[in-house]
Amino acid sequence: MEDALVKGEMIEKEVLTSTLWLDVWKRLIRNRLALLGLFLIVLVFLVALLADFIAPYDPIKINSQTMARDSLLSPSFRHLMGTDLLGRDVFSRIVYGARISLVVGLAAVLLMVIIGLFFGAIAGYYGGWLDSLLMRLADVFFAFPYVLGSIALISVLGFGIQNVILAIGILGWPSIARVFRSSVLQVKQSDYIAAARALGASDLRIILRHILPNAIAPVIVYATMSVGGAIIAEAALSFLGIGVQPPTPSWGYMLSESRNYIFTSPWLMIFPGLAILLTVLGFVLLGDGLRDALDPRLKE
Amino acid sequence: MEPLLKVVDLVKHFPIERGTIFKRQSGVVKAVDGVSFDIKEGETLGLVGESGCGKTTIGRCIVGLERPTSGQIFFNNSDITFLRGKEFRRLRKEIQIIFQDPYSSLNPRMTAGEIISEPLIIHKFGSDQKVKEKVLDLMESVGLKREHYSRYPHEFSGGQRQRIGIARAIALNPRLVVCDEPTSALDVSIQAQVLNLLVELKEKFKLSYLFISHDLSVVRYLSERVAVMYLGKLVELAENEKLYSQPLHPYTQALLSAVPVPDPNKERKRKRVVLKSGLSDYSGVFSGCRFQPRCWKAKDICQQKEPDLEEIEANHFVRCYFPGN
Amino acid sequence: MLEVKDLTVDFHLLSGNLRAVDEVSFSVEKGETLGVVGESGSGKSVTALTLMRLLPFSIGKVVKGEILFKGEDILKMSDKDLRSIRGNRLAMIFQDPMASLNPVLTIGFQLTEAIKTHNRVTRKEAKEKAVELLAQVGIPNPCNRLSDYPHQLSGGMRQRVMIAMALSSKPDFLIADEPTTALDVTVEAEILELLMKLKEKYRTTVMLITHNLGIVARTASFILVMYAGRTYEYGPVDEVFYHPLHPYTQGLLNSLTRIDKKRGGRLKPILGSPPSMTNVPSGCRFHPRCNYAQKICREEEPWFEEVTKGRFSRCHFSRDGNFKARSI
Numbered sequence A: 001m002e003d004a005l006v007k008g009e010m011i012e013k014e015v016l017t018s019t020l021w022l023d024v025w026k027r028l029i030r031n032r033l034a035l036l037g038l039f040l041i042v043l044v045f046l047v048a049l050l051a052d053f054i055a056p057y058d059p060i061k062i063n064s065q066t067m068a069r070d071s072l073l074s075p076s077f078r079h080l081m082g083t084d085l086l087g088r089d090v091f092s093r094i095v096y097g098a099r100i101s102l103v104v105g106l107a108a109v110l111l112m113v114i115i116g117l118f119f120g121a122i123a124g125y126y127g128g129w130l131d132s133l134l135m136r137l138a139d140v141f142f143a144f145p146y147v148l149g150s151i152a153l154i155s156v157l158g159f160g161i162q163n164v165i166l167a168i169g170i171l172g173w174p175s176i177a178r179v180f181r182s183s184v185l186q187v188k189q190s191d192y193i194a195a196a197r198a199l200g201a202s203d204l205r206i207i208l209r210h211i212l213p214n215a216i217a218p219v220i221v222y223a224t225m226s227v228g229g230a231i232i233a234e235a236a237l238s239f240l241g242i243g244v245q246p247p248t249p250s251w252g253y254m255l256s257e258s259r260n261y262i263f264t265s266p267w268l269m270i271f272p273g274l275a276i277l278l279t280v281l282g283f284v285l286l287g288d289g290l291r292d293a294l295d296p297r298l299k300e
Numbered sequence B: 001m002e003p004l005l006k007v008v009d010l011v012k013h014f015p016i017e018r019g020t021i022f023k024r025q026s027g028v029v030k031a032v033d034g035v036s037f038d039i040k041e042g043e044t045l046g047l048v049g050e051s052g053c054g055k056t057t058i059g060r061c062i063v064g065l066e067r068p069t070s071g072q073i074f075f076n077n078s079d080i081t082f083l084r085g086k087e088f089r090r091l092r093k094e095i096q097i098i099f100q101d102p103y104s105s106l107n108p109r110m111t112a113g114e115i116i117s118e119p120l121i122i123h124k125f126g127s128d129q130k131v132k133e134k135v136l137d138l139m140e141s142v143g144l145k146r147e148h149y150s151r152y153p154h155e156f157s158g159g160q161r162q163r164i165g166i167a168r169a170i171a172l173n174p175r176l177v178v179c180d181e182p183t184s185a186l187d188v189s190i191q192a193q194v195l196n197l198l199v200e201l202k203e204k205f206k207l208s209y210l211f212i213s214h215d216l217s218v219v220r221y222l223s224e225r226v227a228v229m230y231l232g233k234l235v236e237l238a239e240n241e242k243l244y245s246q247p248l249h250p251y252t253q254a255l256l257s258a259v260p261v262p263d264p265n266k267e268r269k270r271k272r273v274v275l276k277s278g279l280s281d282y283s284g285v286f287s288g289c290r291f292q293p294r295c296w297k298a299k300d301i302c303q304q305k306e307p308d309l310e311e312i313e314a315n316h317f318v319r320c321y322f323p324g325n
Numbered sequence C: 001m002l003e004v005k006d007l008t009v010d011f012h013l014l015s016g017n018l019r020a021v022d023e024v025s026f027s028v029e030k031g032e033t034l035g036v037v038g039e040s041g042s043g044k045s046v047t048a049l050t051l052m053r054l055l056p057f058s059i060g061k062v063v064k065g066e067i068l069f070k071g072e073d074i075l076k077m078s079d080k081d082l083r084s085i086r087g088n089r090l091a092m093i094f095q096d097p098m099a100s101l102n103p104v105l106t107i108g109f110q111l112t113e114a115i116k117t118h119n120r121v122t123r124k125e126a127k128e129k130a131v132e133l134l135a136q137v138g139i140p141n142p143c144n145r146l147s148d149y150p151h152q153l154s155g156g157m158r159q160r161v162m163i164a165m166a167l168s169s170k171p172d173f174l175i176a177d178e179p180t181t182a183l184d185v186t187v188e189a190e191i192l193e194l195l196m197k198l199k200e201k202y203r204t205t206v207m208l209i210t211h212n213l214g215i216v217a218r219t220a221s222f223i224l225v226m227y228a229g230r231t232y233e234y235g236p237v238d239e240v241f242y243h244p245l246h247p248y249t250q251g252l253l254n255s256l257t258r259i260d261k262k263r264g265g266r267l268k269p270i271l272g273s274p275p276s277m278t279n280v281p282s283g284c285r286f287h288p289r290c291n292y293a294q295k296i297c298r299e300e301e302p303w304f305e306e307v308t309k310g311r312f313s314r315c316h317f318s319r320d321g322n323f324k325a326r327s328i
Helices: A002-013 A019-030 A032-049 A090-126 A128-143 A146-157 A161-188 A191-198 A203-215 A217-239 A251-261 A267-294 B055-063 B085-091 B112-122 B128-141 B158-170 B188-205 B216-222 B240-245 B250-258 B264-269 B300-304 C044-051 C079-085 C107-118 C123-136 C155-167 C185-202 C213-219 C237-242 C247-255 C295-299
Strands: B005-018 B024-039 B044-048 B070-075 B095-098 B176-180 B208-213 B225-230 B233-239 B310-313 B316-318 C002-013 C016-028 C033-037 C060-069 C090-093 C173-177 C205-210 C222-227 C230-236 C305-308 C311-313
Touching: A019 A032, A019 A267, A032 A090, A032 A267, A090 A128, A090 A161, A090 A203, A090 A217, A090 A251, A090 A267, A128 A161, A146 A161, A146 A217, A161 A203, A161 A217, A191 A203, A191 B095, A203 A217, A217 A251, A217 A267, A251 A267, B005 B055, B024 B055, B024 B233, B044 B055, B044 B216, B055 B095, B055 B176, B055 B208, B095 B158, B112 B128, B112 B158, B128 B158, B158 B188, B188 B208, B188 B216, B188 C247, B208 B216, B216 B240, B225 B240, B225 B250, B233 B240, B233 B250, B250 C185, B264 C213, B264 C237, C002 C044, C016 C044, C016 C060, C016 C222, C016 C230, C033 C044, C033 C213, C044 C060, C044 C173, C044 C205, C090 C155, C107 C123, C107 C155, C123 C155, C155 C185, C173 C185, C185 C205, C185 C213, C205 C213, C213 C237, C222 C237, C222 C247, C230 C237, C230 C247
Parallel strands: B044 B208, B044 B225, B095 B176, B176 B208, C033 C205, C033 C222, C090 C173, C173 C205
Antiparallel strands: B005 B024, B005 B070, B225 B233, B233 B316, B310 B316, C002 C016, C002 C060, C222 C230, C230 C311, C305 C311
16 A cells, blocks of 8 residues: 555656657757757747737738839838838738748648548558559659649639648649658568567557557658748749738748839848848758757667 | 467468569568467477578567468467458457567657557546556566666666567567567576566466577576477477477577587587588479488488478477478 | 787767777787677777777877787878788778678779788789688689679678688787677688688787677687777686676676576576766766676776786776675
């Protein structure tokens, strides 16, 4: 009886610290480039969250009275990044644009990851004809030009930010599925999978409890980098006019608007371009750092 | 008395496949090619052989990790060869396995406690509290400390990891445990600890072992009976003492004479049987005895027809036309 | 022939520095076979790599010590001298022959290359020599094997090829690092036999690194026992096996399962497990596992000293043999 009490106490006291992820974190913050990436991402996040406080002007509203006067002003203290044709403050539009880019980037990648993990797990774990079928399907998606695919999907689904997310997510899953599948195939060979099967664990349990936690690392890396890709995809679609619709501020659409004023008002192009560049760079650097930090070969 | 486990004419062939969508079979590896033996309640049967002889595959077939190509496996008198679903799951409580590699056999993302409690959770042992108590008991039985409960595998040494694997295997009070080279990845000074633990647990929990190993000295220490395997078939099966003092099959003789003894004087005096270098072709077609290409005793008949596994003396089975000296 | 003095090697890892080999000294006389025994982390393989100066620069660094090979310090040699000595007079074979052979080149190419770097011979002569060497190491149909790739050979055959390559320069000193660990027992016996036969023929001095005491008993004339980066016992094989001075050596011998011992009774294992090299015990590094540890063992590290002529041990009690039951 006493023994049981001692045991109970001991269990209560336990602090479960996942040292594995702690190790990853330690290695990550030792990598300067990864830290820079993390910094950029945090910055963009903060800007997006605090847009209402940061932006000095309304990003959307056009003041018809002052429009002519404020149109295409070059950067100054009043307008840090100048103004656009309709007299709106570019800085404010970029600040609010961060929201669109992050929302689209993260949501699209989340969708990608959900579909990709599902199909990747099935293909990798069960193998056989299911694997062949899913991977050939992935090949078909790969063979399809991205932009063309998005245009086709959006013309079916209609305009709107949620459809942009849907299009990017649906077209992006095959890479995630591929990455996860090969990772699953590797993990599947481990004796602890055999041990779980010998214990009578169900397939679902084996996949969720044993395979997923051990096979997810490459997907995390790939997904992090894909956020950058998704942000670019959104920008590209908006640039083409089938993405986020005006007047919502989107970096891609802002670039598209700047086309005619490249030489006369270059700030219209430079600042949205920089915003895209730095955000994408942030995700790619972080992804790269994560890959190194998660690589078990570098552990010792 | 009926044996606890009875393996009858077990065959496992692995197809060699080519192509991705339209697979075609381009050959077959005969990993296990007709093996029969039994294990009595409370007995340890040693299964020895060199790498690739099929001993591990036999173990995996018994535990249900591989499906045999043909043959039958009886446990407690019922045929368990092709069980599925619920029946299969129920049997997991009776037959368990301990793996060779203590690094690959534990999920690196689970704590020792989680790993050992997994069988209990799968088979609905009881409340969380009950499971945890049982896990702590098990940890004590295998010589782990309580504070090890929440540590991850990489924080343990090889020997301790193997203890975790053993605790997981005995958690459901199985009757038969397949030990697949459980000590060969461990340091010399740790091997003895784990072997002693296996002996202790066998007495405490009334276990039977199928002890698979390439190490003849480990098998000698542990087993009541020993089966020697060569390229997918048993070549000799006898009681421990008999096999080591009077090996009858030339392959067994060669194996025993090859094992180094940590005794310089004995080593100097020993005569070694020298084998012709082996053709290690497992997919090839054999004519006659499969050991014949390496055997110094081989005669014409050995090339023509494969000998049967015959009971030459009481409980001493040999597959050879010219057994003994 | 070879004299190692105070060799100390540090490893620089992400998790910090560790001392893999700590003040290791030993010598090997011409024509002898030294068996080096130790568990994982004992520093035996690092010592071997350092002898060949094959330690990767990025992680391993020799802190101090000398390696005198025929009176010359290998550690101080220029790269050019080193290249000529490596392979020519000093050769090494490794545990995993697959990793040391280039998978995309034929056996013949790799062997003739090795011959050509050490001897001034024509292509044709090198090829003839290669066939001769393969025949010597017991490879059937050596002519046909020249065009084989490493993966087409069995593990034992690959190790034979490695031995042939090592022999291509008739080395004076051969380091074999666990040469048979990856092989089956029957093949192991063949390879060991081959090594010993060639040793006689070429009068090579051999340093054989292994974890298997049986192999030492079979092949070696002297034995060096290593533990946690340090030397613990050294002496002629017979004396060490029958009258071990150090409790660790005794423990190792007692914990073995033996093919010549009847079933029954329990093994006498050594307590605990080898220490992690990032956290080395104080005093005698073996004291946490020793059956005879006293207070002094925890506080003071014993010297590796000559107990009787030609026999060394690192234990406070080796000299008087006054071992008392563990009291800490």
